[in-house]
Amino acid sequence: MSEVVGGNHLAELSYQECINLLRTEEVGRLAVVVGHYPQVFCVNYRLDHTIVVFRTHLGTKLLAANHANVGFEVDHLDRDTRSGWSVLIQGMAEDVTDFGPSAQNERTRGLPIEPWAGGDKPRYVRLIPAQITGRRIQPHELSWPTNDLGYL
Secondary structure, eight states, X not given: OEEEETTXXXXXXOHHHHHHHHTTOOEEEEEEEETTEEEEEXXXXXXXXXXXXXXXXXXXXXXXXXXXXXXXXXXXXEXXXXXXXXXXXXXXXXXXTTOOOOHHHHHHHTSOOOOSSXXXXXXXXXXXXXXXXXXXXXXXXXXXXXXXXXXX
């Protein structure tokens, strides 16, 4: 489904388009509720198939996210063309740092996630998606005349 908003074309992305776009970026925003209020944290992430994985330390972000419903958003914007896309994941986060050995846990802990923020980030968090949606905005394309009436 698509619509025109402010002269731009807004289209829903398919599930596979969302996954493909998530693979092109490495920074997203994690939304959690802390003390009855939403808070948003930028995190470096990687995908393990369709599961977002990020590293953090034991603190507000981890305590609010662990075994809780969270939101995760990744965007890409082009100011010059006023175009871009946004992918939103809704799901449950879990700290898997202390989980026992398994192929999935070893793969998770082996992902090359290098946090930009300084400090020790020893905890690995997986975001299990319940829903992945996305939208793309593109400049509205002009329709050129195809008949002999000429231009305005």
